Amino acid sequence: MAASQAVAVQRDGCPDHPTPVSAALPKGVILPTLAVEPLLRLSARAAGCTPRVIRHGILNRKRKTYMENQESAWNQSYDKGDNFVFYPHEEVIRFFARHIRKRSGVNTFIDRVDFTPPPKILDLGCGIGRHVAFAHDMGAEAYGIDLSSVALDVARKLMQEQMPDAAERIVQGDIRELPWPDQFFDFVVSHGVLDSMHFDIARSAVQDLQRVMKPGGKFYCDLVSGDDSAHAREYAEEEVVSTAHEKNTVQSYFNFAKIQKLIDVLFTLEECALIRRADVINGASSARYHLVLTPVSD
Numbered sequence: 001m002a003a004s005q006a007v008a009v010q011r012d013g014c015p016d017h018p019t020p021v022s023a024a025l026p027k028g029v030i031l032p033t034l035a036v037e038p039l040l041r042l043s044a045r046a047a048g049c050t051p052r053v054i055r056h057g058i059l060n061r062k063r064k065t066y067m068e069n070q071e072s073a074w075n076q077s078y079d080k081g082d083n084f085v086f087y088p089h090e091e092v093i094r095f096f097a098r099h100i101r102k103r104s105g106v107n108t109f110i111d112r113v114d115f116t117p118p119p120k121i122l123d124l125g126c127g128i129g130r131h132v133a134f135a136h137d138m139g140a141e142a143y144g145i146d147l148s149s150v151a152l153d154v155a156r157k158l159m160q161e162q163m164p165d166a167a168e169r170i171v172q173g174d175i176r177e178l179p180w181p182d183q184f185f186d187f188v189v190s191h192g193v194l195d196s197m198h199f200d201i202a203r204s205a206v207q208d209l210q211r212v213m214k215p216g217g218k219f220y221c222d223l224v225s226g227d228d229s230a231h232a233r234e235y236a237e238e239e240v241v242s243t244a245h246e247k248n249t250v251q252s253y254f255n256f257a258k259i260q261k262l263i264d265v266l267f268t269l270e271e272c273a274l275i276r277r278a279d280v281i282n283g284a285s286s287a288r289y290h291l292v293l294t295p296v297s298d
């Protein structure tokens with residue numbers, strides 16, 4: 001998809017992206033811009049509230065519909081068996097080994113942090129729960145959150161025997177509104193998530209994530225790079241996926257400048273590796289950034 005088209009998709013699709021007021025009206029209502037404010041005022045007078053309340057209500061409804069559409073796209077994707085990967089990603093294993101706990105023998109570990117009590121670890125956008133399972137296997141107190149009820153059914157089944165309170169610890173929700181108290185988690189991992197949504201949503205999620213992380217905690221995430229064989233090196237736009245895998249979900253490409261915009265003043269970048277994978281036979285390549293971040297204390 002051309003960059004200009006991708007931007008248009010972002011503006012149409014995401015209610016959190018700054019759009020003109022006219023875009024907040026129901027589909028099919030076409031009004032000259034000048035007519036919008038009087039209409040809002042009229043509706044507000046009829047409802048006995050302020051135009052701001054009406055605008056807020058319309059945007060909230062759009063936001064809800066948008067999240068329902070995304071949830072449905074992810075559910076359909078999981079129904080087809082996309083992302084049914086049950087083993088942990090090697091970069092997540094590496095993050096654990098360097099920062100949390102490394103297996104050194106059959107029954108021995110090298111602990112990077114105190115395990116009394118075990119650290120609390122959140123898998124942000126956990127999907128079918130492969131990293132919740134890995135964190136639990138490594139002796140941590142594991143939690144997960146995801147939008148997709150289909151993925152979460154699998155995650156809870158996967159964990160129900162080992163984790164009796166799996167239903168409470170693995171929750172359905174939007175990662176912008178994390179249902180945990182301030183400074184609850186020691187570590188957070190998030191694989192293939194913050195690039196699977198519009199940038200503005202990822203940015204809000206990072207804000208709430210900083211709230212729930214303990215000072216000195218660590219956050220691993222990865223982000224797809226636009227530096228692949230289908231795009232130009234600094235490509236950092238957004239696309240709605242039109243091919244079979246993850247169809248109708250959003251793919252947001254990153255370059256280093258966009259990573260900095262994502263974390264802004266909320267996190268400090270400790271590690272940033274760009275890992276490229278090139279298929280030598282057909283010449284196609286893909287690349288992902290792998291980040292380790294620490295929350296900045298307020």
Ligand SMILES: C[S@@+](CC[C@H](N)C(=O)[O-])C[C@H]1O[C@@H](n2cnc3c(N)ncnc32)[C@H](O)[C@@H]1O
Binds near residue numbers: 173
């Ligand atoms: C590519 S999958 C990765 C799943 C998992 N992290 C893994 O490594 O297998 C992206 C996940 O992000 C979830 N997701 C997308 N937007 C979300 C949101 N706003 N809140 C919560 N989860 C979201 C999707 O439901 C999906 O499970």
